[in-house]
Amino acid sequence: MLKKSKKISVIAQNKNLSIQFSLGGFSFCISNSDTKEIIVFTEYFFEKELDSPQLLLQKIITIFGDDKDLQQEFTSIFAVHQNNLSTLVPNEYFDRSNLDAYLKYTIKTLTTDFITYDSLETINASTVYIPYVNINNYLFQNFGEFEFKHHSSILIDKLLIFSKGNAESQFYINVASNQLDIVVCKQDSLIFYNSFSYTTKEDFIYYILFTAEQLQMNPNEFQLTFIGNINKESELYTITYNYIRNICFFKPILNFFTDSEEFLNHSNFILVS
CATH class of the missing domain: 3.30.420.260 (Protein of unknown function DUF3822, C-terminal domain)
Incomplete structure (x- = not known):
């Protein structure tokens, strides 16, 4: 893996961790919980696009085990799932009890897939997507409760x-x-x-x-x-x-x-x- 990082010399007692991951890489940002100032940003590029979420989890476990910046207490954790397993649905057509219907025509889904959504209140729409559930499970087991969204929701x-x-x-x-x-x-x-x-x-x-x-x-x-x-x-x-x-x-x-x-x-x- 290729690693790039930038840090500033600031002491902060309370820190937030934001992470973003895809089959092509992993990045994280640590900020001061009180001032929102960024303290650390690090990005990992994988040698090639990974073939599965299982391989991505292995990479993430290795990164958390090796990177000392990630081996500390955080006030909050926010995760960004980056993939193209999503679609944007206007709220007038949105039914949260029927999420798989929005994806099945454009994405090959399995009955075992966990499908969720983000609300985009500014445009009265919802991002329906398949997150990397195994990554969410790993984060929950190691850090407890955290928030997550699809990258397109934040981008828009x-x-x-x-x-x-x-x-x-x-x-x-x-x-x-x-x-x-x-x-x-x-x-x-x-x-x-x-x-x-x-x-x-x-x-x-x-x-x-x-x-x-x-x-x-x-x-x-x-x-x-x-x-x-x-x-x-x-x-x-x-x-x-x-x-x-x-x-x-x-x-x-x-x-x-x-x-x-x-x-x-x-x-x-x-x-x-």
Whole structure:
């Protein structure tokens, strides 16, 4: 595993732990419970995409056993499940007693799958998803009660806040290992959200252009904003630049990664921004 970390010299008695995990990696953020100031951020990249949640659990157990920053008491723990096993449902069509019905047409589900949901009150919708139950069980057994959400719920909520008051449609792309989330919003309204798996740069640009076409957004006119694991040297950036005229990277209000040689300011938006 490749590990990157940033720490600041602050003493805090009470600390919160936020973690985010996917089949491609694991990251965590430790903050001061009283001031909300970030103290530690660490990210682990796996050598390759893992094949199962069972292998992910093994990685996480190893990380918790080896990383001394995780071997302390925390006031609260918050977990973010990152996967594409989700769908967004308007509340007018939402029935929490029938969650499997929302996933069965787009995701292969099993009768044993645990399905849950997050409420997105700002847009009157719910994220229905399959969490990594084995990871939740491990966290509960070792830390007790904790909160968890799907990464898309946090992503949408945060981007709606940042786009509020902007009269132009905002086209955001959150880039992760083999996965991209596309969020399009205007002022405080969500226009579009979807998550796609990609293998090649051609897959990547296809989903972007297809979404733009479906929304009748001109690639020569709209502003595309990148978030996450991407930089100007990336082949993903290069191919996007060949088709989209206006590209920028997200500029967070809280620049914890400023002057960091390990992290870019627009990376790890979900845990840090």
